[in-house]
Amino acid sequence: MISMQRTVTTTAPAVAVFDYLADFTNAEQWDPNAVKVIRLSDDVGTPNGDVVYRVTSRFAGRETDLDYRLVDLEPHMLIRLRGEKPAVTAVDTIRIEPRPDGTAVTYAVEFDFHGVFGLLAPLLRPAVRRLLEQGAVGLSEELARLG
Template structure:
């Protein structure tokens, strides 16, 4: 398994940050690996909402179906899967005087033979996490 974590402070109220990040369809705006992220079901964004995420990694396009597993005022958890990988994105949020402390953690568990490649992919996932750390605050503060 590969896990990466980044901590950011953004100049936006926690409620706005939570609402924006709860809609996983916004992911292409802040995740440099994501090309598209399309809602698969109608209605409000609540636990159980689903998206299809299309990403590019190492020159290959891959699709994962994501589910909003947990939606609390201080925490969001999404899980995405396909036959090769199961991804968990966990976002914790804490208000701090009009600003927001945000911790983003992504974990990837590879299935089958793909597990063998896991140690060789860590550096690229660290690079992607660094890119999210640079881009997400800019997007949140501009939204």
């Protein structure tokens, strides 16, 4: 498994940051690798209040689709999404921490590659790091607009 995280800060209040990040379609604005994010379902009329997003992203030079399900939501504190397909299980966790001068946001990713991709995981680590770094830069820039 590959796990990494980055923390960015903003002068924006935690409530505004949470509201922005809780709508994962906004990832198109802050994650340069998110080519397209579509909300497939929501808590209106779906079983168990499922929220599902289809994310088309660029990873290791290729475009791939992954459906992410919102698995944990603590208002103004935590957003966790999980995506699964035969080659990979991905978990994105966003923690929001109010501070006197704004908000700290910790963005963590976990990739558990399966099958032949599991054997290649050590070779994929640089691509995951690049994905996270680019996402952190974009997140910092977009959150600055909220402040």
